[in-house]
Amino acid sequence: xxxxxxxxxxxxxxxxxxxxxxxxxxxxxxxxxxxxxxxxxxxxxxxxxxxxxxxxxxxxxxxxxxxxxxxxxxxxxxxxxxxxxxxxxxxxxxxxxxxxxxxxxxxxxxxxxx
Amino acid sequence: xxxxxxxxxxxxxxxxxxxxxxxxxxxxxxxxxxxxxxxxxxxxxxxxxxxxxxxxxxxxxxxxxxxxxxxxxxxxxxxxxxxxxxxxxxxxxxxxxxxxxxxxxxxxxxx
Numbered sequence: 001x002x003x004x005x006x007x008x009x010x011x012x013x014x015x016x017x018x019x020x021x022x023x024x025x026x027x028x029x030x031x032x033x034x035x036x037x038x039x040x041x042x043x044x045x046x047x048x049x050x051x052x053x054x055x056x057x058x059x060x061x062x063x064x065x066x067x068x069x070x071x072x073x074x075x076x077x078x079x080x081x082x083x084x085x086x087x088x089x090x091x092x093x094x095x096x097x098x099x100x101x102x103x104x105x106x107x108x109x110x111x112x113x114x
Numbered sequence: 115x116x117x118x119x120x121x122x123x124x125x126x127x128x129x130x131x132x133x134x135x136x137x138x139x140x141x142x143x144x145x146x147x148x149x150x151x152x153x154x155x156x157x158x159x160x161x162x163x164x165x166x167x168x169x170x171x172x173x174x175x176x177x178x179x180x181x182x183x184x185x186x187x188x189x190x191x192x193x194x195x196x197x198x199x200x201x202x203x204x205x206x207x208x209x210x211x212x213x214x215x216x217x218x219x220x221x222x223x224x225x
Contacts, residue, residue, distance in 0.1 A: 032212065044204065044216040051211070090157065099170040100145060100212050104157035 002027050002095045006105035013081050014113050021076040021108050023091030032094040033074040034102065035065055039087040047089075050074065061085070083114045115140055118207050118217030126223045132193040135220045139186050139207030145169075146188040147214060148180060151202040160203075163188050192222075200224045 005024045013019060025031065035047040048059025055067040065076045074091060091105040119138045127133050139146050147170075148160040159172040163182035180190040186207075192199055202221050206214035 034213070036216070043218040046213065046215065049213055092157075094212060100162055100164075100208060100214075101147060101159040101170050101172065102149075102157075102206075102214060103159070104149075106156045 002093075002097075002103055004091055004093050004103045004105040006089075006091055006108050008108045009106070010109045010111070012111045012113065015083055016080050017112075019076070019078040019081045019085070019110070021089055021091075021110070023074045023076065023105055025072050025074070025091075025093045025095075025103075027072070027093070027095050030096040032096065033065070033067060034092040034094070035059065035063070035074075035076050036090045036092060037087045038090065038107075044090070047076070081110070081112050083112045086110060086112045118205055118215055120203075120205050120217040120220050122220060123218065124221050124223075126225065127195050128225050129195055129197060131195050132191060133195060133222060134189055134191045135203055135205075135222075137188045137190075137205030137207075137217060139188070139205075140209075140215055143207035143209060143215075144186055145208035145212070146182055146186065147206045147208065148188070148190050149204040149206065150174070151204055151219070152200075157204070160190065195224045197224050 003026045033050040036044045050057045050067045058064045088107045088109050090107045092102040121136045145164045147162040151157045162170040166182045177193045182188045202219045204219045205217045208214050
């Protein structure tokens with residue numbers, strides 16, 4: 001079955017610390033990969049996406065993610081977090097089976113302490 | 115460009131009632147998807163509409179239905195509401211590359 005895993009449920013960091021959030025999926029075929037962010041009281045916003053090409057993709061607000069096909073992973077990174085990065089982060093996968101629906105991970109709540 | 119809009123933003127219903135939620139996609143987007151977000155189950159796909167046709171459906175009971183109009187606006191309906199239907203219902207519209215952009219959601223509380 002197709003599934004998406006985010007192993008970190010809650011991450012607490014101090015400002016300026018580096019961030020890496022894990023995302024793994026269970027499918028060996030072609031996938032489209034996304035990271036979305038949900039700031040408190042706001043709607044889901046697209047951070048970045050990977051369809052093909054360079055496996056290192058850059059998104060908004062200094063975020064980047066690396067697609068490692070052999071590990072079925074798409075980890076999100078940021079070299080130096082800010083208090084304003086406090087939010088919930090969702091990894092989502094479109095398993096290219098002809099259906100345009102996203103499978104979401106359970107989300108990682110990030111708390112950045114000033 | 116205006117984003118995805120959803121109405122109403124908040125709704126309180128009682129068990130057994132039915133509810134209709136509305137979504138207006140980003141201009142030019144023809145695909146609209148619906149998701150249910152709950153603390154226990156996370157984000158789950160309900161269905162997708164494209165050019166007024168349901169193209170995909172998730173694993174939800176038949177009480178959940180939807181439709182899409184010729185202007186790409188979409189509605190979803192839940193009949194015979196149950197307590198477990200309390201959730202945030204999200205609508206997303208897709209660009210031609212199938213990147214989904216989400217609206218603010220409708221928070222439904224069933225009493």
